[in-house]
Amino acid sequence: VFPQSIVAGQYATLSWSVMGAKECTASGGWSGTKKFIDHERVTPTSTTSYTLTCTGNGGSESAQVTVTVR
Numbered sequence: 086v087f088p089q090s091i092v093a094g095q096y097a098t099l100s101w102s103v104m105g106a107k108e109c110t111a112s113g114g115w116s117g118t119k120k121f122i123d124h125e126r127v128t129p130t131s132t133t134s135y136t137l138t139c140t141g142n143g144g145s146e147s148a149q150v151t152v153t154v155r
Contacts, residue, residue: 090153100124106139
């Protein structure tokens with residue numbers, strides 16, 4: 086995530102790259118099915134956590150980042 090701390094009205098960019106997954110799903114401050122390699126701009130109005138959970142043959146794994154709004 087860049088930047089990890091913003092002023093309300095600004096945006097942060099979430100970037101991710103996942104190998105070997107069958108599906109990736111967003112939760113928390115965002116939602117929906119995501120591509121395996123992508124980025125997304127978010128504009129939270131308050132401090133928000135974003136989670137990406139990917140599943141594959143070996144099970145599932147999640148990553149979470151928090152964007153702090155000053």
